[in-house]
Amino acid sequence: MRLRALLTLTVGVALAMGANAQVIQQGSMPPLDGQEGQGALPNRLAGQVGIIEALGNTVPTDLTFLNEEGAPVQLASILEDGRPLAIAFVYHSCPMLCSLVLDGVADAVAETDLDLGQDYQVLAVSMDPRDTPSRADSAKAKYARRGDLGDLDAFHLWTVGEEYESSVQRLADAVGFKYAYDVRTGEYAHSGALVLLSPEAKVTRYLYGINYAGRDFKLGLVEASEGTVGTAFDRFLITCYEYDEDAQSYSLQVLTLTKIGGALLMLLFGGLLAFYWRREVNRTPDGWDDARPAAA
Template identity: 30%
Template sequence: MQNVGTIRKRLLTGALSAAAAIVLVAGAMAPAMAQVSGYGDKQAGPANEKSRILDKVGISQHLDQQLPLNTTFTDDAGKQVELGGYFGKKPAILALVYYQCPMLCSEELNGLVSALLMVDEVPGRDFNIVVVSIDPSEGTDLAAAKKRSYVKRYGKPQTADGWHFLTGTQPNIDALTKAVGFGYTKIPGPDGKLTQFAHASAIQLVTPEGKLAQYYMGVEYSPKDLRLGLVESSHGKIGSPVDNILTYCYHYDPGTNKHSLIVARVVQLGGLVTMVSLGGFMFLMFRRDYRLEHEVTEKQDSGNDSGSKVNG
């Protein structure tokens, strides 16, 4: 049986460990919160209100929808290509982004690369990756730079032929985003120079025939699900709708001195849930140890009383 000193030591150790865990969580949350609001100079909008700017933003899952394969884009080498040139034999992963996006698009592509590193299928051999900019002002240089960056991040330069970063005109971008169900809106800056886009984050799997087979929302993707989706879409199988939990991108607007970045609030909420869970764990541990200490004390007191009676 543990004595009171041992139990108190356990209590102290548990408290210190839990406190250290909370400090680590708070430290991990700090960068995300700093992106949302620096004290005294930026403000976050009401947590429970959706900005009006996001009314046109969203993703409608158009499963089994045929992509406009006859639309023309410019590839990362500066050549005019038809979207249909990337289909016919292999499935594709489609990502709609813009290359100068200050935050979410990079997170989306980073998440895709992280998942692909854990699957056996190889870009170029088993499927194509088609990334299309929704910003008609972006050109070949940006597309080529992004391709180099992500092929390098993937770490397999021999797969470069499977990565395609495209730019296009507004009519062709509109045709593609309409088919995908990708709703976004342009946000001009107050000086007329800062141009951003409010949009949601998702990747789509497309069959070899160019039909939308599956949507994956957010910026992190399960390697297991992605692999299964690639196998199924390669055989023309259309998946099922997924929970439409969107991650939005809308960066800092110097005109209003505010952020409307819902992804950051999601990060904050996740941190809050973690801290609440830790607090609950601490409470239960303290309660259990208190009971144990109380029982030990009662037994010791009872033993002392019995000894006194015997001695008497």
């Protein structure tokens, strides 16, 4: 009887787990950012979400947004000082992904030794016209409490409202960021990524995901600025690294390092040869250098 009861309980647990797994597999879990349980977009949004890289494309800078105080501002206002810009697309009622993207940006800012405000700026622009400047300001206050981000005047959280809704769509189109509003869930389906712009508003690099390695973030900004930010060593590093599309990160260029190493060895050997050649030239026929002091 005990054995039969144990078998019955085991079968019941197995059936319950199987049923639960089937529910998850069928995607009946609550959607997240327009995605279903397994992370796949529903068919109604297929083809409307993703990133089509537009490297080298110039973004229109006359786009108008609302800053955290509710004042209209144009994109040109944070590019005219010659610093590169990192852009993230978010919205503040997002159930999870957008806060993770912003946290990832803040972590990258804190990790890099480039100075926010002095070397570059960050812009998180809302794709949801229902977001208000006060809501963006509340989100910014969260990052102000960290105390490790530097100049928060260069950490912008802009919204659009209904008046400037077309601005975020034009900006997204210019950089190839495709997002879609799901009327069934009231949420936006979108990807997690950072888009880096040069001071001339050209798209220079995409950093994907929600965690941005400090090295990749820094090298991307140095690349976007064409070497005008960072130290001389940073500008040297960008010649030794290249962006690996498969790994989606910067990796060492072995060929470049080999060339640099070969050039340094040639300089070293050339210097040694020159030293010994001059030494031989200065020798007298009796084998002593001309510079030898005369005997008293």
